[in-house]
Amino acid sequence: MTYRDVASKQVLIWACTAVASRMPVAMTPLALVFLVRERPGGYTLGAALAAAYVLGEIICAPVLGMRMDPARGRRHLALGLAGGTAGFAGLGALAGAHPLVLGALAFLAGAAPAGVAGGQRALLTSLIPERAVAQALSVESMLMSGVWAVSPVAVAGLALGVAPRAPLFLVAVSMALGIAGHWLLPAGWSTGEREQAGRARLRVLLRAWPVYVTGAAGLTLLGLAELTLPALLEQRGIGVVWSGPMLAGMATGAGLGAFLYGLRAWPGRLRVRSAVLICGMSVFVVLAALIPGAAGIAVALVVAGMLQSGALITRNLSLREALPPGALAAGYSVMYAAAGAGYAATGSLAGGLLQVVAPSTAIQAGVVLTLLLTALGWWGEARREGSHPAGDLVVGLAGAEGAPVAGGGDAESRL
Numbered sequence: 001m002t003y004r005d006v007a008s009k010q011v012l013i014w015a016c017t018a019v020a021s022r023m024p025v026a027m028t029p030l031a032l033v034f035l036v037r038e039r040p041g042g043y044t045l046g047a048a049l050a051a052a053y054v055l056g057e058i059i060c061a062p063v064l065g066m067r068m069d070p071a072r073g074r075r076h077l078a079l080g081l082a083g084g085t086a087g088f089a090g091l092g093a094l095a096g097a098h099p100l101v102l103g104a105l106a107f108l109a110g111a112a113p114a115g116v117a118g119g120q121r122a123l124l125t126s127l128i129p130e131r132a133v134a135q136a137l138s139v140e141s142m143l144m145s146g147v148w149a150v151s152p153v154a155v156a157g158l159a160l161g162v163a164p165r166a167p168l169f170l171v172a173v174s175m176a177l178g179i180a181g182h183w184l185l186p187a188g189w190s191t192g193e194r195e196q197a198g199r200a201r202l203r204v205l206l207r208a209w210p211v212y213v214t215g216a217a218g219l220t221l222l223g224l225a226e227l228t229l230p231a232l233l234e235q236r237g238i239g240v241v242w243s244g245p246m247l248a249g250m251a252t253g254a255g256l257g258a259f260l261y262g263l264r265a266w267p268g269r270l271r272v273r274s275a276v277l278i279c280g281m282s283v284f285v286v287l288a289a290l291i292p293g294a295a296g297i298a299v300a301l302v303v304a305g306m307l308q309s310g311a312l313i314t315r316n317l318s319l320r321e322a323l324p325p326g327a328l329a330a331g332y333s334v335m336y337a338a339a340g341a342g343y344a345a346t347g348s349l350a351g352g353l354l355q356v357v358a359p360s361t362a363i364q365a366g367v368v369l370t371l372l373l374t375a376l377g378w379w380g381e382a383r384r385e386g387s388h389p390a391g392d393l394v395v396g397l398a399g400a401e402g403a404p405v406a407g408g409g410d411a412e413s414r415l
Contacts, residue, residue: 005132017181024171026151031167034159056110064115065333083112092168118332126189138262145255210380216342217373223346224366257306
C-alpha cells in the first residue's frame with residue numbers, strides 16, 4: 001500500500017487527461033470576470049456569468065452522473081468535454097455579445113462537463129489495485145491542488161498580458177486535449193454488477209446523503225477562507241495583493257496534505273476521521289481570522305489546506321463504503337454538485353455578512369455553519385451504520401440496486 005502501486009503508464013495518461021479536463025474549472029470564474037470587466041457594469045456582469053457557470057455545474061452534475069454507463073464511460077466523458085469546449089470557445093469568440101448569450105454559453109460550459117470529475121475518479125480507481133485506492137485519491141488531490149495554485153496566476157497573466165478572451169481560448173483547448181486523452185485510456189470501467197434502473201440508483205445515492213453533507217461542509221469552509229481573505233487583509237491593514245500568494249500557499253498546503261495522507265493507513269472510522277480533520281481545519285481558519293500578522297495568517301491557511309485535502313480524500317473513501325461500485329461515478333458527481341452548492345452558499349453568506357459585520361466575524365459565523373453541517377453528516381453516518389451493520393448494508397445496497405422499476409426495465413435514455 002504505497003505510491004508505487006499507482007505508478008503506471010495508464011495512471012500517468014489519466015493524470016495528464018484529468019489536468020487538461022479540470023483546469024478550466026479552476027480558471028473559469030476569474031476568467032469570466034476578466035472577460036467583461038471593461039464593459040459597463042463589468043464586475044457585476046462577470047459575477048453573474050460566474051454564477052451561471054457554477055449553476056450549470058450544480059444542476060447537471062448529479063443528472064449526468066446518474067445517466068453515466070460505466071461500460072461506455074469514454075463516450076459520456078468525451079461528449080461532456082466536447083460540450084464544454086464549445087461553450088468556452090463561444091465565450092472567447094463572442095466576448096462582446098449580449099449578456100444573455102454569454103450567460104447561456106457560461107451555463108453550457110459548466111453544465112456539459114459537470115459529470116466528468118465523477119467519471120474520471122471512477123476510471124482512476126479501476127486502473128489501480130483495490131489496496132491503493134487511498135493513494136490514488138491522494139494523487140488526484142495533489143494534482144488538483146497544483147491546478148488551483150497555478151490557475152489564478154495563469155488567468156491574470158493571459159488576460160492582462162495578451163487579451164481578456166485569451167484565458168477562455170486556453171481552457172477550450174485544454175478541454176479538447178482532455179477529449180483526446182480519453183482515447184488513450186480504457187473505454188469504461190467494470191463494476192462487476194448489472195446496470196440498475198434509474199429509480200433504484202436514485203435510492204442508493206440518497207442513502208449516502210451524510211457523506212454529501214460533510215463533503216459540502218469542507219468546501220464551504222474553503223470557500224469562506226478564499227472569498228473573505230481580501231476583506232480580512234484590509235481589516236488587518238495588510239496589502240490585498242498578498243491574498244494571491246496566501247491562497248496559493250493554501251493550495252500548496254493541500255497538495256502536501258494529500259501526499260502525507262497517502263503515505264500510510266490512518267486509524268479510526270472514516271466518519272470520525274473526517275469530522276476530526278474538518279474540526280481541525282475550522283480551528284486554523286478561525287486562527288487566520290484572529291491573528292493580526294500576515295505571516296501568522298499565511299501559516300494558518302497552509303495548515304488549514306493540509307487538513308482540508310485529507311478531509312476530502314476521507315469523504316471519497318466514505319462514499320466508496322456507502323455505495324456499490326456501479327453507483328460510484330454517479331455518487332462522485334452528486335458530491336461534486338453538493339460541494340459546488342456549498343461553495344455558492346458560502347459566497348452568498350459571506351457577501352451578506354460583510355455588509356453588516358467585520359470580515360473576521362463573518363469567517364467565524366461561517367465556521368459555525370461548517371461545524372453544524374459536519375455534525376449533521378456525522379450523525380447521519382452514525383445512524384446509518386447503527387441501523388445497517390456492515391454486512392447487512394452491502395446486501396441492502398445490492399438489493400436496492402437490482403430493484404426493478406415498475407413497468408419493465410431500464411427507462412433511462414443514454415447520452
